[in-house]
Amino acid sequence: MHKILEFQDVSVTRGQREILHHISWTVAVKQNWAILGLNGAGKTTLLKMIHGDLWPTTGQLEVLGGQFGHVNIPELKTRIGWVSTALQDQLHAWESVDQIVLSGKFATIGIYQETTAAEMAQARQLLTDLGGAKLLGKPYAVLSQGERQLVLIARALMAHPALLILDEPCNGLDLFAREELLTRVRQIAQQPDSPALLLVSHYTEEILPDFDHVLLLRKGQVIRAGQRADLLTQSVLSDFYQHQIQLQDLAGERVAVYPG
Numbered sequence: 495m496h497k498i499l500e501f502q503d504v505s506v507t508r509g510q511r512e513i514l515h516h517i518s519w520t521v522a523v524k525q526n527w528a529i530l531g532l533n534g535a536g537k538t539t540l541l542k543m544i545h546g547d548l549w550p551t552t553g554q555l556e557v558l559g560g561q562f563g564h565v566n567i568p569e570l571k572t573r574i575g576w577v578s579t580a581l582q583d584q585l586h587a588w589e590s591v592d593q594i595v596l597s598g599k600f601a602t603i604g605i606y607q608e609t610t611a612a613e614m615a616q617a618r619q620l621l622t623d624l625g626g627a628k629l630l631g632k633p634y635a636v637l638s639q640g641e642r643q644l645v646l647i648a649r650a651l652m653a654h655p656a657l658l659i660l661d662e663p664c665n666g667l668d669l670f671a672r673e674e675l676l677t678r679v680r681q682i683a684q685q686p687d688s689p690a691l692l693l694v695s696h697y698t699e700e701i702l703p704d705f706d707h708v709l710l711l712r713k714g715q716v717i718r719a720g721q722r723a724d725l726l727t728q729s730v731l732s733d734f735y736q737h738q739i740q741l742q743d744l745a746g747e748r749v750a751v752y753p754g
């Protein structure tokens with residue numbers, strides 16, 4: 495497999511409305527991408543397609559070497575880790591954290607098959623490695639937002655995915671919980687067998703330097719796609735947002751963006 499994703503002239507229409515217009519975009523192996531776009535730009539729609547929850551109306555889409563139309567979607571889902579607050583609403587909140595992490599092995603909500611002690615040990619180890627040992631055995635429902643995100647990341651890693659999608663993972667996190675979570679993302683990105691990472695965020699400061707590529711999406715169209723250093727600049731982002739913005743360099747090669 496040479497490519498993680500390949501969109502070829504993909505459009506998505508819902509009712510009378512074209513939500514994504516002629517998207518052509520390739521994610522190569524070993525690249526990590528951040529996706530920026532204002533509300534309604536089409537980011538969630540794009541992610542849903544990658545996850546096999548939505549199909550292109552026109553165009554060709556290949557995910558992890560499988561061409562849509564030929565690929566087995568439930569099998570594909572087990573190779574994609576998915577972290578999103580939207581997923582939180584679907585989980586069985588009173589299940590223990592251990593069970594929720596383990597369910598990631600099957601990419602299901604809940605567990606419907608026999609599991610082994612080794613698999614359970616693996617689930618616990620994953621959460622421990624991410625700094626969540628103190629959460630083990632607790633019901634998911636009682637966790638804070640930051641703790642829940644950590645559990646979702648462990649769940650997503652359970653099946654050793656080739657692609658890990660982080661859909662606004664810092665939503666609802668306080669300042670310190672956000673840094674903690676980003677540190678964990680960094681850890682994952684720097685492992686030699688790291689999955690390809692795809693981050694959707696509204697805030698450039700969450701785009702760690704490990705995200706070496708950026709996709710700028712506006713009103714369902716790719717405005718720019720390329721190297722982080724070329725795109726996270728004041729002039730490119732002012733053009734993209736169609737507003738004058740100020741860009742501030744932060745420690746650790748991160749940047750913050752403000753209107754004005």
Ligand SMILES: Nc1ncnc2c1ncn2[C@@H]1O[C@H](COP(=O)(O)OP(=O)(O)OP(=O)(O)O)[C@@H](O)[C@H]1O
Pocket residue numbers: 508509511513531532533534535536537538539540
């Ligand atoms: N099933 C649908 N039917 C009609 N319109 C839809 C449907 N799904 C999404 N849309 C519209 O498509 C546009 C893109 O939606 P999407 O949720 O992908 O945007 P987004 O970039 O994820 O936004 P946000 O940052 O607010 O989450 C929105 O205007 C939305 O109202």
